[in-house]
Amino acid sequence: MLPINREILLLFNKLVEYSNKIKRVSSRNEKIGIIADFLGRLERKEAEIGVDFIAGRIRQGRLNIAWKGLFKLLKTRPDQSKTLPDLIEIDKYLKQTRSKKGKEKITVLLPLFSRLSAVEKKYLVSLILGEVEQGAGEGLVKMAIAKYFNIKDSSMEYAYMHKPDIGKLFVYLLQKGNKGIKSLGIEIFSPVKPMLATIAESIEDVFEEYDDFAMEYKLDGIRIQLHRKADDVKIFSRHLKDITIHFPELIEIARSIPVNEFILDGEAIGIDKNGRPVPFQILAKRTTRKKDIDKMRNKIPVVPKFFDVLYIKGDDLTPVEYIERWKILNNIVINKNYLATRKFPINKSDGKKFIEDSLINGNEGIMVKLFNSPYRAGKRGKFWFKIKKVHTIDCIILAAEWGHGRRKGWLSNLHLGVLDETKKKFLMVGKTFKGLTDKMLIWLTENLPGYKVHEDSWTLYVKPEVVVEIAFNEVQKSPKYDSGYALRFARVKHIRQDKKPNEVNTILDLAKLTRIRSGNEI
Template identity: 35%
Template sequence: MLFTEVVETSAAVGATRSRLAKVGALADLIRRTGTPAVVSFLVGVPSQGRIGAGWRTVLDLDVPPAAGPSLTVSDVDGALGAYAAIGGRGSAARRVEALRDLFSRATAAEQDFLKRLLTGELRQGALEGVMLDAVAKAAEVPGEVVRRAFMLSGSLPATAAAALTGEAALAAFRLEVGRPVRPMLASPAESLPDALAEVGEATVEHKLDGARIQVHRDGDVVRVFTRTLREVTKTVPELVELVRGLPCDSVVLDGETLALTDDGKPRPFQETMSRFGAQDVRELLLSPFFFDCLHLDGRDLLDEPLRARLDALRQVAGDHVVPGRLRPTGEEAAAVLDEALAAGHEGVVVKSLDSAYAAGRRGRAWQKVKPVHTLDLVVIGVEWGSGRRRGLLSNLHLGARDPDGGPPVMVGKTFKGLTDELLAWQTRELLARATEKDEWVVTVRPELVIEIELDGVQVSPRYPGGVALRFARVVRYRPDKGPAEADTIDAVRALLPGPGPAATAGGA
């Protein structure tokens, strides 16, 4: 297949806001090509993952475009694979030459696509959810089967390739110790009584203000992953040592880790996250708290009810189980919430004891209860400060995720809650992501997720989504989350006053 067909489909997908139209265009291309690399390209990453092409190196390329399309998908995929393999003395120059050779064979439209692909700016709207629906449509298999296979394989291209051979190939994917699965997520609840009433027989657990981790152990081999499935094993030796000492041969645990003060209170979230990049691991020790067990000694537990997974968890994790209470009364659940808040945590999570582990899904079987409204939004722009903040990027432009794959939808601005330290940090980070600048506003690549506390949401014609945040203030940046995990415009609209639940969005 010619690469230009991928570029044309990308443009068509980006030109429509209709999810059905996006899915249809993508499915048609997948059906015609059957090449896994196409799936990677259209969700905005090379099939090899990050290949080390520097943002400035790519944007500085000035190569006359080819007069007509001749590149195939295989040509491009092979060239990017070869680029990623270049190393050793003189590799920088050889890498530039390899890119120049590829770009010389590309038309102007193909060059533009390649630049956005390599710099992470490919915003054609083919987010994972849209692409999974397209794969299911192209292969004529149930969407749920495709989504489950993806959560277990961790690879969209591999999932697509399996889907095109039939449903049996998708069913062959299993939990593999050492390969992370997408974490199950909690939906917001309006109140603790509402969550208890909806969930039924439940466990109520502390919602810790830490970093999500997933640990895998096979014999003496232990691997630790973040919520984005990034491996951080080498930076957390104390967690590795602890898991290696658990009474089992193999296990997969889901939980949180956080740094504690001497009196057992959680340290600020940023301090916990800083450990994943620390050079001296003695700087700050992390404490793990596990709340789920997905595998134990050869037995996969994903499809078991939570009550069975909790039995396995208590058997293997002992004192490292997150605090909580099984089958509490309303008063007992309220006491758990009070205890969590008094301990410095965010609230509680109410979980159905009948629920299977829905990897990667935000369902109603797990519901989080927090005392304040928060949203995880994407920074899409920022204004220069004035007065004491002159020379610093201050007033943030905030966007909610479009669930149909479009660019983030602006819902408000804020400069409140920013410390001097955070102002200096965000100025550096946002300038490094700038795509346009004028005297007042800097537009940035929508990469950074920020947690915003707010008093509510109101109808407003000022922003494209028709809603605006009320009294928004910064809680913290979320380096553990990518833009695909930000709250959607639907979650923002759910906070509008009126009949029906107005859920508290954001968080875990």
């Protein structure tokens, strides 16, 4: 089933119409059907862009535009004399914006926004921010692609693992058809999405459910996927970006390994003069400079900590159990300082001691990996777990968004705020819908409208009266919010009806509780 050769490119307003159709239905199958219909409207030359857009993302990654600039774009006066932009035009504008700095980004985008309606402007802003609220993301788009080509789930997962860019995968299937899946395989210099871990609350939980597992230090570094074939070496980030140029010392280390063809998974760790890990925001500076590479290398030295091997000398090791992959990794990495610190815990006490040691050594926590774990590229599941130090703070609810799917009709996604340093103003530090029980959803939906300030089709904005206790793992710098920071892995623990708004935590408390990470995507 291939797109009709119409030679008419899809206009951006049609994308917005499809997104709104997806948003209006709650059934997953209906959403998949609408997305599949959208896929059939795409010309091949716009297919990659269209797939990314309908998945709620842009190919350029973060554009780092502050809210003040986005607000200016939203207020752009429409120019009725201009033609409506198509998807390729939108993509070109975003590509040009990516290369600009500060106010220049707004200057580039203003002519584009003048050609959009109010609804289209709002949608494009949400697309830029990665916050399209349609109840469908990459997962459902992947299912829609499978429906479009009539591909079995297992075959689609295999294809996605080996070609993890959903837009590029769609174009590949347009070119090769279903039969092309068989020729896909793990390849040197073609990165795969890294395997991900599920959050575990405690080591006790892991011991109660599992028997055979290893523990590793959870490192506060940059995830790297290191590829080597002969003397050619490439290094990819967790977002599959080529970051080779930034780490010449890792190229040298890769060439020192006595095997000439492999793919390793690990973390690049910045170290200080005492050999301790440096905070992530300092390490991240290594990826922002295209000049002075040697100067940055001396200023922030980096060492690798490898913890997995995906491929070696023509053999795909991703189906092999973790315990066997580690043995292979241990055999080929001669310098054991380049391996993640690892332990087989005897009991809960032993596991707790390992966590304590990891934190004392400046790490984030620990990883737990089951012996029988395959390498599931881009997947979370019950094979890898992360246990990190958890912080809790009291936040104020600034707004709540109406839910989708199972939560349709309930106020769920909460906008969270803390007090500024003067304790006179609330600053937004993130959003979360995680941790909310059915009982909490009922309470919020029944009570928040009583504090209503104003409302749009998505969000109820409220007076700062309701306090919630929030658990989170860390804070990162972020231009999205007026506080300049965002909570990571935030989840609701309790609705604190016993607390008053002036008793919530301040922005200064966040600095004391946790290190601030850079908000840059790597």
